[in-house]
Amino acid sequence: MAAPASRRRRTPWWHAYATALAILVVLDLALRAWVPHPLRLPEQFSAIYLERYVASLRSVHAPVIVMGDSSLWGYKTPASDSAPAVLARLLPAANFVNLSYEGGSPVNSEVLLRYLLQAGVRPRLVVFNVNQKEFNPSDSAFKRLRPSLQVAAEQELTVRDRAELDLQNRSAVNDRLSDLVARLWALYGYRTDLREALFGTDDMATLLTHVAGTLSGYTFRQAQAEAPTAERFLGTYDLTPLDSSNISYQRLVALAALLERAHVPAIGILTPTNHTLLHDYIDNSVYVANVATAARMLRSKGVTTLNLDAAIPAGDFIDNDHLTSEGNRRFAELLRPTIEEALR
């Protein structure tokens, strides 16, 4: 018995560190191989996840890429109820890839398409939405690039992009270090995606607030206080005539031009909007003209344009432009014939 005991004592101290390192390396390799293709992007997707997801799309046969904002992502609805997920069920032969996200806009779609094409993804069809509110300079997505897209597509960003767009300043040591570690260590890089995959989007603070708010009735009172009223959306839509001085519109033109140059068939959807709620603010000649301007420009670049601006009844909306599950189903039904036609 003495010999094994002395052998145990002689075990070098670095064995523990080496074992820990080996476990981390194996975990890292496993995570690098793990690139799930969900019904839509995670709410807080990381740059590393986007990079790997896009790289994996090279091997997807003739994908139908959906790009846009929260109305295509399926805001406040389960992923399976979002319009692209419904379309995927309706058209099982098409490989739908929903790359839309909250905070999407023409600026984001244009950079994302450049990034996809540069990464070697060859879409069979691109479906994107055009939301009039994103032409409003006071909209948060007007010229702001999603930070994770900014990091993933950093090589694609031109001098003009850097001058024109609202980019996150990532020059701080903290950000640089975080980006570097995320690239070297998958567990760190995927932390937000993993957390969302394992626990959903709620963190402990959100969960606690929700439980306390439900018990005290605050959640209900807040929902009532924030119920959509027309006044809440005052200023959401910029009612000046749309022209090339508008950066968001410039990027929509660039997106259409890029699709044309790359010979990628595309469908541009003029986003369903709640006309009953917003009647006083958008049922006027300037808004109608702006919708027509965007549609005309897209058609001139060969993009099939589907004007669904007033196509969905008010009861199918959560607010001004986000749809209920039923609204998403109706939205998908309206898109289906055009997509089928484009894929034929």
Added chain:
Amino acid sequence: MIFNTWEFFVFVAPFFAVYALLPRRLRGFGLITGGLIFYAASGVAYTLLIVGVAVGTYCIARRLARVPPERRVERRALLTLGILLNVGTLVYFKYTNFLLGSVSPILPKGLPHALNIVVPLALSFFTFEFIHFLVDVYLGKITLVEPKRFFEFALFYPTLVAGPIKRYQNFAPQADPIHRPHSLVVAAAVFRIISGLAKKMIIADSMTPLTQPLLTPSQLYSHLDYWFALLAYTAKIYFDFSGYSDIAIGLAALMGFSILENFEAPYRSRNISEFWRRWHISLSSWIRDYIFIPIGGSRQSKPRTLVNLAVVMAIAGLWHGAAWHFMAWGLWHGAGLGIHRVWSSSPAAALSRQMRGIGAVYWAVTFLFVAFGWVLFASPTYTSILASFTELFGGHAF
């Protein structure tokens, strides 16, 4: 530099790599250099300030240590000068705008109502440590004053940001020489740091949204929301502060130093005096030793003792932040300590101690007293304090 940031990790990882390799005689210089780099990350100008105040304090203390006790006037003058240097720096940087804002209604037109002053990192902590050093040199409790040892003490970065407020007599012997910590101490220190980070980032930060009703009262919140906020803030402030102290104590242990505990399950206290023996121990003992006892402590008449308690707790309140609501919080605790002092010497208290289950009642009263105190601490204005208390007690503030 805050402990739960990447910047700190970038600093601390190479620091420990170098520190571990340094020969024993050079570790002190490692501490001083580390402290300077740590502080410089928050602004080079303020590093010069802390170094300047430290040099001034050291020179005065050194002179004090050499003046014989019979030259009392000179010794008192030196002590006063040292305290003025430290308190003056603290008052100028931390309280100028507070004072200007408080007297702004009576200030003549043309005079500034606020100055462009940024409070240097950890000013309140190092000021108190330097005053302790000066007073203890004056009292003869510290005799040997070596410059290297003093600067190791002054620039010891684990305790620089949020304490615990160190005592030189406890620190200096450990620096002579600085021993490599035992592997069990290292393991315990790493655990302490991790648990401190968890307290801060998982528990305390998760409570933050729940505390909103106390910060910005609104008609949307019900009475229950205010009670949730009260409990959440009570938990948040403890886990936040004690988590930070855990990280500081763990880091110090990795460097070979044992730092005094700052918290000892304060919410288990059964009276407010016990609470202050368990909460922010390094501050409460500092206040006791350097303010309460010098102004007479509890050796004078009962009314005078009660006034002394109110004064020191008001100062303790203002030390936490330059705003009247912090002073109100201090006075609340001063009143609590006074009431407890009167109660504990009364016949009723003696009788109550014989009752079964009285401990639970004492605990509940103490806990609620402390929790209500946090309303004064958290709510930034008197309007929000009044609204929070009204809602907590079933009234309608809106």
